[in-house]
Amino acid sequence: MNRVVITGAGTINALGHSVPETVEAMREGRCGIGELEFRDVERLAIRIGGQVRGFEAEGRFNRQQMTLYDRFTQFTLTAAKEAITQSGLEFHGDLAARSGVVLGTAGGGVSTWDDNYRSVYEDGKNRVHPFVVPKLMNNAAASHVSMEHNLKGPSFTVSTACASSNHAMAQAFAMVRSGMAPAMVTGGSESMLCFGGVKAWEGLRVMSKDACRPFSLGRSGMVQGEGAGVFVFENYEHARARGAEILCEVIGFAMSSDASDIVMPSKQGAARAMANALQDARVNPDEVGYINAHGTGTAANDKTECAAVADVFGPHADNLMISSTKSMHGHLIGGTGAVELLACIMALRDGVIAPTIGYEEPDPECALDVVPNIARDARVHVAVSNAFAFGGLNAVLVLRKV
Incomplete structure (x- = not known):
């Protein structure tokens, strides 16, 4: 099997419009969560979120593109451009024919749904724009990335709620490792911060009105975020032959299903995913230095995840650093694992552990x-990224310093 490395990274989220901005904010322990700004926000009980601010789509995309790009697609294209530019890859010929795109999203074009429901039900209009379906469909972002960058290989979208990005990146990793593709563009995006998107989450009663405080005794729930994280996964030999900068290596993954409850997490399901990911990566538990936790800030998730970590890592759990960057950028739902992977890369490359x-x-x-409040300098050779979704669907990635 081929070794798989990451040669490009891109993002836009509440902490920054690029990877350098985001990593700097994580190092500083900066909070990107604030008061939400959109139509009818005053009708919501929850009025905070990790909203992307200062993003002007009109300056990035032309009028025709704007009719096709929901906000989640705009975020994806922005992050993909940064990642592919950093990788230095240009997709032509056989490379283009075999390379593809696998992205994760839970909701797809939620803003487009929201706008058009308003148009039909509130404003009483009988017609919507002919491109509403192509704009809101979950695979829109993957399709536009493939068209924009001439990626003609295996391309699709994964939708597994909060594990969507990790499931997508796991599939991309498997394709490159098996030799199916020399390179894959992968990650995820989400933009649910509109009236309908937040109102739906309010109904679950898992949202905090003031802050996201993972693992803290007084935590009161999760906080939504938005944005995208996109990466280039590439065959190691291919990357080395062209002299590419390597950010880190992806060495294993595993997926599991709790098969128990649609919303309550299972310690056994999470533990199975972590243990199997380590086995796939062929690393021992005591080789892991950092875990980027799912860490939503809800009472149930945080204690269940900690119990699962204790089961899998045994005595070494006391020596592990584990943090949740959701405390800074919010929970990006289907895009969250992709943005959080940046914290793993930062730990491996820079020796900086993002705080909770x-x-x-x-x-x-x-x-x-849980690396409380202040980032920490530490040497880490292996990092783990957890994603545990509603529906009991779990996806764990293991990365190594190169």
């Missing part, structure tokens, strides 16, 4: 080193 901000008081049920 907003941490106030230890929770006895989350008795791990």
Whole structure:
């Protein structure tokens, strides 16, 4: 099997419009969560989120493109351009024919749904724009990335709620590792921060009105975010032959299903995914230095995840650093694993562990080193990225320093 490395990374999220901006914000422990700004926000009980600010789509895309690009597609194309530019790859000939795109999203064009429901039900209009379906469909972003960058190989979208990005990146990794593709563009995006998108999440009663405080005893729930994270996964020998800069290596993954409850997480399902990912990566638990936790800030998720980590890593769990960057950028739902992968890359490349901000008081049920409030310098050779979704669908990636 082929070794797989990451040669390009791109993002836009509440912390920054690029990877350097985002990584700097993570190092500083900066909070990108604030008051939401959109139509009818005053009708919501939840009025905070990790909203992308200062993003002007009109300056990036022409009028024809704007009729086709929902906000989640705009974010994806922005992040993909940064990632592919950094990779230095140009997709022509056989490389283009065999390389593809696998992206994750939970909701797809939620803003387009919201706008057009308003148009029909509130404004009483009988027609919508002819491109509404191509604009809102979950695979729109993947399709536009493939068209924009001439990627003609295996391309599709994965939708598994909060694990969508990790599932997508796992599929891309498997394709490059098996030799099916020399390179894949992968990651995920989400933009649910509109009236309907937030109102739907309000109904679950898992949202915080003030802050996201993962692992802290006084935590009150999750906070939504938006944005995208996109990466270039490439065959190691292909990357080395062309002298590409390598950010890190992807060495394993695993997926599991809780098969138990549609919303309540399972310790056994999460533990199975982590243990199998380590086995796939052929690393021992004591080789892992950092885990980017799913860490949503809900009472159920955080204690369940910590219990699963304790089961899988045993005595080494006390030596592990585990943090949740959702405390800074919010929960990007289907795009969250992709943005959070940047924290793993930062740990491996730069030796900087992103903190869990907003941490106030230890929770006895989350008795791990959660890197509270302040980033930490540390040498890490292996990192793990967790994603545990509603529906009991889990996806874990393992990365190594190169």
